[in-house]
Amino acid sequence: MAFEGLSEKLQGVFKKLKGKGVLSESDINEAMREVKLALLEADVNFKVVKDFVSKVKEKALGQDVLESLTPAQQVIKIVNDELIELLGGTNSKLTFSPRGFTVILMAGLQGTGKTTTCGKLASYLKKNGKKPMLAACDIYRPAAIDQLEIVGKTVDVPVFTMRECSDAVLIAEKAVKEAEYKGHDVLILDTAGRLHIDETLMDELVSIKKKTRPHEILLVVDAMTGQDAVNAAKAFNEALGIDGIVMTKLDGDTRGGAALSAKSVTGKPIKFMGMGEKLDALEPFHPERMASRILGMGDMMSLIEKAQESFDEKKAEELEKKMKKNEFTLEDFLEQFGQVRKMGGLAKIMDMMPGMGGKVNDSDIDQGEKELMYMEAIIQSMTKEERKNPSILNASRRKRIAAGAGVTVNRINNLIKKYQDTKKLMKQFAGPKFKRNRMFKGF
Known part of the structure; x- marks a missing residue:
């Protein structure tokens, strides 16, 4: 994942700072030394690293930071602000000709x-x-x-x-x-x-x-x-x-x-x-x-934009009606896996989640992707009637589905449990306290 090594090291530095109620000048000097090493190991230009650390250190040693109630958070904010500047400051858009071509x-x-x-x-x-x-x-x-x-x-x-x-x-x-x-x-x-x-x-x-x-x-x-x-x-x-x-x-x-x-x-x-x-x-x-x-705070704006790109207004309305009538089926459950793929898969979603970027192993993500594939195979091995009405899935039906999907019956049971848990959650979201635009557009 992007910046994984650097992200882990910087988050380690800040974890140490957060463990201290009061920061001294030596604490900040030590933290800046570790930040410098982390940036150099990330192959950042030496002069860029030197200027960056110098700016952060100068601001972090200010009295407003050292005497604040949460000095560690203040230092993290300074590093965040300087990182933004280092990366360009603001989003730089394409310029288009005013004459139209x-x-x-x-x-x-x-x-x-x-x-x-x-x-x-x-x-x-x-x-x-x-x-x-x-x-x-x-x-x-x-x-x-x-x-x-x-x-x-x-x-x-x-x-x-x-x-x-x-x-x-x-x-x-x-x-x-x-x-x-x-x-x-x-x-x-x-x-x-x-x-x-x-x-x-x-x-x-x-x-x-x-x-x-x-x-x-x-x-x-x-x-x-x-x-x-x-x-x-x-x-x-x-x-x-x-x-x-x-x-x-x-x-x-x-x-x-x-x-x-x-x-x-x-x-x-x-x-x-x-x-x-x-x-x-x-x-x-x-x-x-x-x-x-980079600082492990996620990227919720990009995650929301990804969700909106794959968002289908008509399907969302249909799903809302089904939820209100408690008619959320395994076919609907299967469709949600497709939405995850449209958003770039589990790895991309996890990378954008606050506190998750770089913390989830590739093996864990691979396992999650495999689980999705197993669940898709299971649902696709069912008849249309079974997908719409899972309550008819008796022992013999589950055996047949397991054989068709190449999995154990235990996996079928786990899928049904996950589906039932999701259905309960969906029912709560469909209640009067949750408005539709909050559920689908606010992510």
Whole structure:
């Protein structure tokens, strides 16, 4: 999970502070030494770590903190505020052309997931009411055009190609005209990358920039490469002038050094983060939410947004009526598992829960995912009548279902108990004290 190692170490530091009623200067010095080591181990740029610790220490040694009733909480708040600043301060959004047609140039080295990210961005823009087009301007990498076409087809976004053309600048120019002519309001240019930064790559990108005048230049970097990603971002910014960073594979980066160093080193914000392989796994980067996750306070806003994305108004109304009539069936129970998957699975949900990020072992999450699969298999092995009326599940029926799902009868019994417990809870939620919008929209 993102920042898992750093999160565990920082929470350990703060646990020690919370155990003390009064903080001395030596307590804070010791805590800052541990914070410094934690950040360095997370591969955060040394100068960034030095400045960060210096700022936190200066504020933490203020009389208002040392003499407060809850000094440990004050120190945690200072660290949280400084982390937010380190990560960029506020959410940096895409800028769109006021005349209605926006060009976004995507740059980056090979292997960062740039082409896939183009598809993810197109999918994100579609969800937000835009009409994007993709353009294949990588004329060097074998199958780059094919890959973009597959990605475009998957997210149902058209792809502009000129397979016989060996001039990336000309392709970009033609793509702009084609996109405008066909009524698209965003054009995403997928440009060529290299295994390293070289003059040829930069010259081509600068030429594309001059000819297409993009409103946004986004650099795609791989979070897993740590400070190499930050150094690449710095070099691209100096040569090309980027507007923001898209950090891929952040979900697999347990250290987080690249994300914590990027803004300070390059002066450019992280605008999006890749949180998985699926083409809907691109999220806007919110510094305050990420800081909250790092400090173990969860990310309830993102969790609520995920719930709202998978929320179906009509199905919710139907479920509410069933709950009021006490008609919540195993089919409804099965549907809830689908909602969990739409939200990104158990791992993503647990990572956003306050106090849970980094504390639940991968093996525990894997076990939870397996349990969901077993329960799905059991319910799918039942007849329609059995799903609607579980009370008819006698011993012989349970044996048959167990054989069909490849599980023991004991698992069937456990599922029925969980279903009955959920049904009781649902009945309480359906009572007069709980309004529908509170249940479904307030999460």
